[in-house]
Amino acid sequence: MLYDDKVKQAVVGTLEDGVPAIAIHMINLLEQGYLPNKNKTTILNWSNILIHAYENIDVLSEEQHRKLDILYNKVVKL
Secondary structure, three states: OOHHHHHHHHHHHHHHHHHHHHHHHHHHHOOOOOOHHHHHHHHHHHHHHHHHHOHHHHHHOOOHHHHHHHHHHHHOOO
């Protein structure tokens, strides 16, 4: 197992904290008459997928772990 529970919970916690913040920011933009950019929508969608992937990371292979980490880093940098 590549991930211990502390690392897995830290990643999931970071993603779970970010989702409501982005959603609130998008709602505020919409209320002001602005359309949120595509990055915010992409982050929101992929964050939900990544949360479930990291919660079940124990069933993935090492290569899948590596690819999941790459995807996570790309989403966080958006």
